[in-house]
Amino acid sequence: MTSTTVLSSSFRGVTIPGKMMTLRRLPSGMPVPKFATWKDGVPDLAVMNPEYFRRALTGRLCWICGNKLGRFAAFVGGPKSAASGHYTEAPCHKECAEFAAQVCPYIVTGKNMRRAVSAEVCEMLETGGDTNNPEVFGITISDDWSFDRSTMLFSLRNVVEILWWKHGRPATKEEACRAAVLGHAAVVALAEQQGRPPSTVRSFLKDGPYPKQVSAA
């Protein structure tokens, strides 16, 4: 790359958010997210960088672009994560998540199988690897969340908005409704398995796919 190289402001016709313009690029022109692990000059998007995970956590940095998060953070995951408000993957900016929803192969193809934590935790939550509806993903916007170091999970206390995506495009209302039903059912089923009464089930998708200012119990 020379100093005269001008980086394209779009990738596959999708505008690259200004926050992502400083990221390194693949030969295809795709920006490489901050969380990628590099080996011999080649990024691996399937394996998260543990050192960056620590930095993002302490500095409240965007998982994708590396810039500071503001009041709102976006969490990407399947219907079960959207319902439970539990995520293994660190949050990002809304615009960075929307860009990823359109170009990230793991999200676009529904094979979001990155392993940020132990296989046991992923299996327990089925975060991202939702077997019932692997093709529909939610970008959940939250203004109240925390990270639990004992479980290595991000936990949302409030959900402002959920944007549903499927195969690189916004999901239809029907697809979003179906995802919400599946996500809520999965959370209820887990509570039943654990012998917990229905009154203790916390689900952000109880009333459908587009909760507004839902306060968790």
Ligand SMILES: [Zn+2]
């Ligand atoms: Zn960002």
